[in-house]
Amino acid sequence: MSLTDWTGAALDSPAGDEPPAPDEWHPVEVPGRPERFADAEVVAYRTEFGDPRDDDERATLELRGLFAHARIWLNGDLLGEHDAYFVPARYELDLDADNELVVECRAPEEFGGIYTTDRVPDSRAVPGIWWGADLDTHPETFIDDLSLTPRRTDEGAVIDAELAVEAGESLAERISMSVRPQGFRGGGVMERAKIEAEAGERATISKTLELRDPAYWWPAGHGPQHRYAVRAKLGDSERVVQTGLCEIEEAGDGAGDGLLVNGQQVRARGFSLLPTGDPTWDVERAANANANLVRARGHVPPAEFYEAAAEAGLLVWQDLPIAGPDDYDAERATDLVGTLTSSVERHPCVAAFGVRSDPTDHLAGVGPSRLARYKVRWRAWRAGYDDAADRDVAEAFPEDAVVFPVSGAPGIGPDAAHVYPGWEFGGADDTEWILDKYDCDGAVGAFGAGSLAAEEGHDAAGFDADAHDAYVSRNGGKPGADEAGAVEASQAYQTRVLKQVTETLRRRGTGLLAADALRDTDAGAGMGVLSADGSQKAGYEAMAASLEPVQVLLDAYPTGGDTRELTVVNDTPEAVSGTVSWTAGDRTGGSDVEVAAYGREAAGTLQVPDDAEAVELSFGRADSAVQNVYPL
Numbered sequence: 001m002s003l004t005d006w007t008g009a010a011l012d013s014p015a016g017d018e019p020p021a022p023d024e025w026h027p028v029e030v031p032g033r034p035e036r037f038a039d040a041e042v043v044a045y046r047t048e049f050g051d052p053r054d055d056d057e058r059a060t061l062e063l064r065g066l067f068a069h070a071r072i073w074l075n076g077d078l079l080g081e082h083d084a085y086f087v088p089a090r091y092e093l094d095l096d097a098d099n100e101l102v103v104e105c106r107a108p109e110e111f112g113g114i115y116t117t118d119r120v121p122d123s124r125a126v127p128g129i130w131w132g133a134d135l136d137t138h139p140e141t142f143i144d145d146l147s148l149t150p151r152r153t154d155e156g157a158v159i160d161a162e163l164a165v166e167a168g169e170s171l172a173e174r175i176s177m178s179v180r181p182q183g184f185r186g187g188g189v190m191e192r193a194k195i196e197a198e199a200g201e202r203a204t205i206s207k208t209l210e211l212r213d214p215a216y217w218w219p220a221g222h223g224p225q226h227r228y229a230v231r232a233k234l235g236d237s238e239r240v241v242q243t244g245l246c247e248i249e250e251a252g253d254g255a256g257d258g259l260l261v262n263g264q265q266v267r268a269r270g271f272s273l274l275p276t277g278d279p280t281w282d283v284e285r286a287a288n289a290n291a292n293l294v295r296a297r298g299h300v301p302p303a304e305f306y307e308a309a310a311e312a313g314l315l316v317w318q319d320l321p322i323a324g325p326d327d328y329d330a331e332r333a334t335d336l337v338g339t340l341t342s343s344v345e346r347h348p349c350v351a352a353f354g355v356r357s358d359p360t361d362h363l364a365g366v367g368p369s370r371l372a373r374y375k376v377r378w379r380a381w382r383a384g385y386d387d388a389a390d391r392d393v394a395e396a397f398p399e400d401a402v403v404f405p406v407s408g409a410p411g412i413g414p415d416a417a418h419v420y421p422g423w424e425f426g427g428a429d430d431t432e433w434i435l436d437k438y439d440c441d442g443a444v445g446a447f448g449a450g451s452l453a454a455e456e457g458h459d460a461a462g463f464d465a466d467a468h469d470a471y472v473s474r475n476g477g478k479p480g481a482d483e484a485g486a487v488e489a490s491q492a493y494q495t496r497v498l499k500q501v502t503e504t505l506r507r508r509g510t511g512l513l514a515a516d517a518l519r520d521t522d523a524g525a526g527m528g529v530l531s532a533d534g535s536q537k538a539g540y541e542a543m544a545a546s547l548e549p550v551q552v553l554l555d556a557y558p559t560g561g562d563t564r565e566l567t568v569v570n571d572t573p574e575a576v577s578g579t580v581s582w583t584a585g586d587r588t589g590g591s592d593v594e595v596a597a598y599g600r601e602a603a604g605t606l607q608v609p610d611d612a613e614a615v616e617l618s619f620g621r622a623d624s625a626v627q628n629v630y631p632l
Contacts, residue, residue, distance in 0.1 A: 003101070003133040006030040006047045010040035011104070019073035019102040020044040030133055031065065033126040043127045045103045049135065051095040056140045058168060061101070063089045065131030065302060067115070068108035074101055084336065085130070086300035086321075087343050090144075092166065093135075103129060110328045111336065113321025114274065114298030114357075121461035121522045124275050131302045140168030142237035143175070144202070148230055148346040150245045157214035157245050161207045163232055167197035175234045179209050182227045182242065187212040195234075216262050217244035217348035219292045220313030221549050221572060223262075227310060227348070244310060244348030250402050251511065258511030259315070259351060259402065265598055267511050267571040268293035268315050268351065269502075269547050271518035272446060274462070275299050276532060280308035285530060286518055287312040289540060290547035295445060295514040298323035298357050300340065306347040317445070317514065318344060319354035319407075320393075325361075330389040337396040352402040352512075354445070356390045358418065363409045366425035367467070368474050373433065376425050380411025380438065387413070407445040410438035416445035416512075421501065423449040423467055428500040429556055441508055446516040447501045451494035451539065452487045453531035457524020468525070490525075491538040492631065496557045498529070498539050499630065502546040503553040506569050507600060515543065545628045550595075552580050552603060552619040558630050560610040566603040568619060570595040578621035580604070585612030593619075608632075 007025035015021075025046055028034040037043045053059055063072070067085040071078065075096060082089040093099075105127035108116065115125040138144075145164040150157065159179060165171070172194075179189035189209050197203035215226035227244040251260045258267040270291030273282050279301040286294050294309060295317040309316050320336060322328055333355075344350045362383040366375045387406045394405040407416035409424075417440035422428035435441055449471070450463050458465040472493045498515060505513045519534065520526025529539035545551065549572050555565040570576050580603040581590040587609060595601040608615060615630040 001052060001135055003047050003049060003135055004030060006045050006133075008034055008037065008043055008045045008128075010037050011042040011044055014042050014106055015044070015071075015104055017078070019076060020104055030129050031131050033123060033128055033130060035123050035126070037126050037128070038122040040127065041107045043105050045105070045129060047101050047133075049099055049101070051097055051099070052135065053095065053137050056168065057137045058140060058142065058166065059093045059095055060136050060138065060144070061091045061093050062132070062134045062136065063103065063129055064133075065129060066103070067105060067125070067127055067130055068112055069106040071104045072101070073103075075099055084339050086302075087339055105129070110326065111321050111332070113300075113319070113323045115321075117298070117324050119298075119462040119521060120275055124521060138166075139236045141171060141235065142166055143232055143234055143239045146230065146232050146239040146241050147342070148241055148243045150243050150346065150348070152245065152247050155210075157211045159209045159211065159228070159230060159243060161209060161230060161232070163193075163195075163205050163207070163239075165195055165197065165203045165205075165234065167199060167201050167203055169199045171195060171197040171203070173234060175205070175232055177207060177209065177233075178231045179211065180229050180231070181215065182229050184215060184224065184226055186215045186226070211245070214245050217246040217310065218313065219261060219266055219268075219315050219349075220287065221292060222264060222266055225310060225313045241346065242307070243346040246348035248315075248351045248402060249400060261315075261351075264573060266292070266315070267509070267598065269506070269513050269571070270294050270314065270515070272297040272514050272516045273301070274517050274519065274521050274528075275301075276519045276521055277534070279305040281534070282518055283308040283312055283314060285534070287314055289529075289544040290549065293317060293351070293512065293514060294518070295319070295354075297446070297517070303343075306344060306349060310347055310349040314349060315351040316347070316349045317352040317354065317512075318350055319357055322355060323357045325359055328389075330393055333389075333393045334396045337393060341398060341401070352404065353397055354404045354407050354416065355393050356387075356405065357407050357445075359385055359387075359390075359406065359408055360412055361409070362411060363420070363424050365467070367470055368427060372426035373430065376434070377437075380409075383409075383411040385412040404443060404445070410434060410440055416443040418446035418516075419444060419501070420447055420449070422471065422497040423464075428497045431501050431504040435504075435508065441510055443512040444505055444510055445514050447505075447513075448516040448527055449494045449497040450525060450527045451537055452490040452525045453520060453535070453537065454524045455486045460520065460522040460525040462521045462527060463525040465525075488538075494529075494537065495539045495542045495631075499542055499546050500557040502543065504556075506546070506551075506571070507553055507555065507567050509600065542629075545626070548626045548628075550576050550619065551626055551628055552617045553628065554615070554617070554630065558584070558608045558615045558632065560608055560612055560632065562608045563605055564608065564615075565605050566617065568593050568595050568601045568603050570597065570599050570601075573597050575599075576621060578619050581618045581620065582606050583616045585609035
């Protein structure tokens with residue numbers, strides 16, 4: 001059952017050995033992030049409940065999303081401490097008829113990731129019980145945990161299963177285990193494993209389940225999303241966990257060539273996801289915008305996020321919660337690597353990991369001046385960063401994992417570049433220059449521009465109002481415009497930047513790219529193409545067109561009087577052929593084009609009349625057509 005009747009209180013400092021006892025408790029929603037505690041460093045939560053057990057049943061408490069350092073007391077006794085919010089805190093309870101549970105949550109001193117930056121409003125980083133508080137009853141002997149590690153072998157594939165059993169009595173039994181395909185026809189597995197334990201013991205056993213003719217999980221557009229359900233049963237107790245089979249590695253010498261997924265090349269393209277609302281909803285909206293990749297930037301989402309990504313066919317780039325310039329404990333970070341990889345290894349969609357994000361901000365604020373390139377070169381030359389600790393931590397990931405030790409601005413040798421032409425420096429037409437100058441054609445983990453969702457949104461978290469005003473006023477925004485006009489101009493500018501940078505990266509064949517970001521973290525403005533409440537900005541549909549797997553693109557965002565080149569990009573494993581058509585004002589044209597798998601093919605040029613209101617492109621095939629529109 002869920003524990004939902006809670007009170008809470010902000011504390012001046014952590015409690016001592018005894019549970020906190022503030023002067024006043026206030027009703028709060030748990031799970032959740034109570035806004036009344038948005039500025040608090042330490043928050044205590046309290047609930048009371050009866051004993052739900054019958055006869056010889058046992059009870060376990062599971063707290064999910066404990067942010068960030070927590071201590072838990074039951075009836076005045078300390079149950080334990082917990083400091084990794086992305087894995088559950090789980091305890092067996094010795095209950096009285098009436099019980100008091102107190103949980104103290106303290107803001108992190110390190111490893112808070114993006115929650116400790118200005119990208120996230122204080123209301124999203126409240127110390128608390130974010131994802132769930134459940135009290136479950138079990139038989140006297142029960143399966144407490146089932147962890148899965150799927151892997152390919154020379155003969156096919158296996159699933160390594162590890163079970164933990166709490167033995168309430170002396171035990172010498174066999175656990176039955178099965179593997180069943182979910183939603184497709186395929187071979188299943190039935191096995192039994194012997195387990196022995198003394199009364200009161202916690203016994204663990206390992207079992208390798210061999211799959212005949214295994215079916216693999218593929219990202220969207222490259223194959224089906226096959227998954228398996230693994231069931232373990234012991235008496236009246238059972239556990240069911242889903243997993244999938246997928247092998248992911250870098251293609252070529254690095255992720256600039258994309259990823260190899262089950263031996264097949266995949267160019268990964270999509271969005272960064274920041275901690276907003278329901279992450280499963282964000283996954284759906286990313287998939288609807290033709291993404292096949294989402295990056296959990298600087299934070300770790302709940303388990304439901306990975307389930308949704310696997311179902312939607314989205315690859316996941318998962319960061320450690322390390323962001324910003326502050327030093328961190330490398331030994332503790334290495335421990336977190338093990339905790340993180342163990343928690344996500346059953347999910348077939350997890351494609352890559354990041355260690356540290358944005359250790360410097362040396363290119364921020366250069367602005368749109370005509371000396372922007374000079375300033376970028378000067379700041380990049382002066383930038384210094386010692387990434388030794390990040391690379392040591394990266395070594396702790398599994399040997400075959402795709403890992404980016406450092407993601408950040410050019411000039412510090414990042415493994416994944418964060419490039420913001422048209423927002424931090426220069427204009428969107430500086431994209432080619434920055435990519436060439438600093439060899440950033442590998443993984444590009446962030447790019448884009450912010451926009452308003454409401455005229456009064458300049459103070460929103462994660463939004464650089466100075467950059468916005470400088471660029472939007474320079475590019476057609478009208479100071480003093482009414483609210484609708486200001487928001488429209490803002491979103492139009494964001495759209496132009498996003499389309500030009502995205503399409504430049506795609507034309508160059510960049511193998512992995514993630515736009516910053518899918519959704520704003522705060523009301524009023526942000527880097528997202530969706531506002532914080534989920535409503536669409538102009539950039540959402542524009543990005544959906546730019547991310548189409550097969551699309552016709554211009555070499556730059558057009559303006560009246562331009563001559564622009566057309567290119568058809570094909571990021572699918574099959575060759576395509578079709579007809580390119582374009583309209584610009586009263587001019588039209590087109591050509592027939594064939595494009596190899598993962599290829600790019602020139603498709604002629606077009607001239608934009610001075611009075612054109614839009615340039616409209618399409619690529620038609622026998623069974624479908626895609627459009628790409630550039631409002632002017």
